[in-house]
Amino acid sequence: MRVHVVEDDAGVSDSLALILRNIGHDVVSHRDAESLFKGPVPEAGDTVIVDLSLPGIPGAQLVRWLLNLAAPPRVVVITGQSQGFIDHQLRGLMPDGVMRKPLDVDAIARVLPHA
Amino acid sequence: MKDFASPPASLPTSPETAPHPPTVSEARLLSVLDTAADGIIVIDEHARILIFNKACERMFGISAAEAVGQNVKLVMPTEYARQHDAYVGSYIRTGVKKIIGIGREVQGRHADGTVFPLELSVGEAATPDGRQFIGILRDLRPRKESEQRLADLQSELVHLARVSAIDEMGAAIAHELNQPLTALMLYLQAIRRAHSRGVDIVTVVGDILDKAAGEAERAGHIIQRMRQFVEKRDPERHARALDPLIDEAIDLTLLGQRHRIRIEREAGQNLPPVSVDPVQVQQIVVNLVRNAIEAAAGAPDPAIRIRTLASDGSVRLEVQDNGPGIAPEALPKLFEAFASSKRRGMGLGLAISRTIAQNHGGDLLVDPGGNGRGACFTLVLPAAPVPDEVG
Ligand SMILES: Nc1ncnc2c1ncn2[C@@H]1O[C@H](COP(=O)(O)OP(=O)(O)OP(=O)(O)O)[C@@H](O)[C@H]1O
Ligand SMILES: [Mg+2]
Numbered sequence: 001m002r003v004h005v006v007e008d009d010a011g012v013s014d015s016l017a018l019i020l021r022n023i024g025h026d027v028v029s030h031r032d033a034e035s036l037f038k039g040p041v042p043e044a045g046d047t048v049i050v051d052l053s054l055p056g057i058p059g060a061q062l063v064r065w066l067l068n069l070a071a072p073p074r075v076v077v078i079t080g081q082s083q084g085f086i087d088h089q090l091r092g093l094m095p096d097g098v099m100r101k102p103l104d105v106d107a108i109a110r111v112l113p114h115a
Numbered sequence: 116m117k118d119f120a121s122p123p124a125s126l127p128t129s130p131e132t133a134p135h136p137p138t139v140s141e142a143r144l145l146s147v148l149d150t151a152a153d154g155i156i157v158i159d160e161h162a163r164i165l166i167f168n169k170a171c172e173r174m175f176g177i178s179a180a181e182a183v184g185q186n187v188k189l190v191m192p193t194e195y196a197r198q199h200d201a202y203v204g205s206y207i208r209t210g211v212k213k214i215i216g217i218g219r220e221v222q223g224r225h226a227d228g229t230v231f232p233l234e235l236s237v238g239e240a241a242t243p244d245g246r247q248f249i250g251i252l253r254d255l256r257p258r259k260e261s262e263q264r265l266a267d268l269q270s271e272l273v274h275l276a277r278v279s280a281i282d283e284m285g286a287a288i289a290h291e292l293n294q295p296l297t298a299l300m301l302y303l304q305a306i307r308r309a310h311s312r313g314v315d316i317v318t319v320v321g322d323i324l325d326k327a328a329g330e331a332e333r334a335g336h337i338i339q340r341m342r343q344f345v346e347k348r349d350p351e352r353h354a355r356a357l358d359p360l361i362d363e364a365i366d367l368t369l370l371g372q373r374h375r376i377r378i379e380r381e382a383g384q385n386l387p388p389v390s391v392d393p394v395q396v397q398q399i400v401v402n403l404v405r406n407a408i409e410a411a412a413g414a415p416d417p418a419i420r421i422r423t424l425a426s427d428g429s430v431r432l433e434v435q436d437n438g439p440g441i442a443p444e445a446l447p448k449l450f451e452a453f454a455s456s457k458r459r460g461m462g463l464g465l466a467i468s469r470t471i472a473q474n475h476g477g478d479l480l481v482d483p484g485g486n487g488r489g490a491c492f493t494l495v496l497p498a499a500p501v502p503d504e505v506g
Contacts, residue, residue: 011298011330018323019301022308053290055375080293101293105304 002026007051033057044071052079060089154252176226295330302327354388354499364400381422387498402464403434410438435491440484
């Protein structure tokens with residue numbers, strides 16, 4: 001399965017890509033929402049992992065855009081922020097999963113369909 | 116109310132006394148006035164009350180129905196009341212403003228006779244029915260009490276402020292630590308998984324372990340810098356170059372920052388060292404940069420310029436932002452404790468920063484900017500005495 005990772009922190013993005021490939025996924029990494037928009041639109045069978053605190057276009061806005069696609073991909077939010085911040089950002093949005101950092105591979109495997 | 120003049124066209128009167136039912140827009144304006152937290156009174160040239168909003172009813176214990184049409188002296192203690200007619204009369208004859216456009220502290224009188232302090236600002240409007248004066252009133256009693264209470268706590272606050280800065284940054288710091296911890300965990304788990312499946316990872320494992328170690332180091336750095344900043348220590352003096360201290364403090368400030376901000380950094384050439392307590396000086400930098408970031412947050416392209424330069428016998432640090440500048444009314448109290456315009460601000464950052472600067476024999480100065488220019492704060496520190504050349 002293809003997994004898009006939208007995460008600006010280089011360390012998190014690199015390690016996440018490594019472990020996802022390790023699990024058997026095909027990974028496309030983006031530094032921010034803008035660079036995801038430049039590529040092909042994620043498809044229904046894909047998963048997009050979005051960090052809530054992105055530079056530029058906020059993560060929550062990207063989540064909204066993805067969920068509103070005609071054939072939305074699976075959307076998983078990752079964040080290191082407080083619960084209050086998450087609730088506030090995600091008002092009214094229902095992503096397929098929310099994972100709080102620090103992450104580990106089991107948490108990731110739980111929210112992703114099996115490869 | 117025999118001689119009550121017909122209501123002016125521009126401002127609606129209270130519905131109780133209006134000779135015609137209020138129009139939709141008048142009614143809307145009245146209801147807006149009624150939701151205002153400040154008291155609002157509109158009077159005509161003869162000092163007769165035309166509008167008396169809900170906040171005024173509470174403040175003075177008089178209903179709008181009673182107040183409208185009466186002389187505004189109704190809500191003033193007798194000695195003021197006597198002068199008031201004279202003020203209005205003299206202003207209308209001579210145009211000399213004693214109060215219009217200037218906010219000031221006056222006394223008000225409640226229906227029960229209590230006299231209390233009010234902040235009053237008055238504006239003027241020319242209407243087809245003559246001049247009208249709009250007074251905005253704020254009851255100063257609650258503020259006075261809290262000023263007193265806060266003053267009592269002042270001695271404790273220098274340390275508290277530092278802790279509070281940390282506290283506010285706390286959530287953001289946790290977030291920052293989560294990043295290297297996440298990366299570290301995933302790198303290690305990737306190796307673990309490959310290993311337990313018997314995958315040959317010999318070629319990449321060294322590289323991954325290096326990255327993992329780098330992430331652990333990054334987490335350690337964050338904690339180290341926080342610790343330096345919070346721990347209470349005796350004042351010290353070390354001859355140090357100012358720029359590296361500033362760079363570290365900028366990094367620390369940006370850790371706690373969600374906003375995107377452009378930072379222009381210009382380090383001066385051949386600056387002499389300064390004799391400082393490094394942590395205290397960094398505290399000043401953190402305060403100035405946080406303020407600048409907060410001030411610039413509303414700008415279309417938030418940016419701050421941080422530069423250092425030498426100027427006869429001292430080293431200067433300038434922090435310039437592209438926010439709105441400092442409001443003229445905030446300027447006189449800018450460096451006083453508890454002077455804050457922010458909802459969550461304690462108004463301590465600048466007070467403490469200036470104290471530290473002065474304890475170092477330097478000072479903290481401000482160019483307030485305004486009219487499209489942001490504020491610029493300058494920290495001046497005397498250059499460290501040059502040690503005698505050896506040999
Ligand atoms: N760069 C700036 N531009 C505009 N206004 C500023 C700037 N820096 C400070 N101010 C004004 O000065 C006030 C006092 O600043 P100060 O740093 O002392 O307190 P604070 O930022 O409100 O609270 P805190 O105690 O959290 O620092 C601020 O509330 C703000 O109104
Ligand atoms: Mg401040």
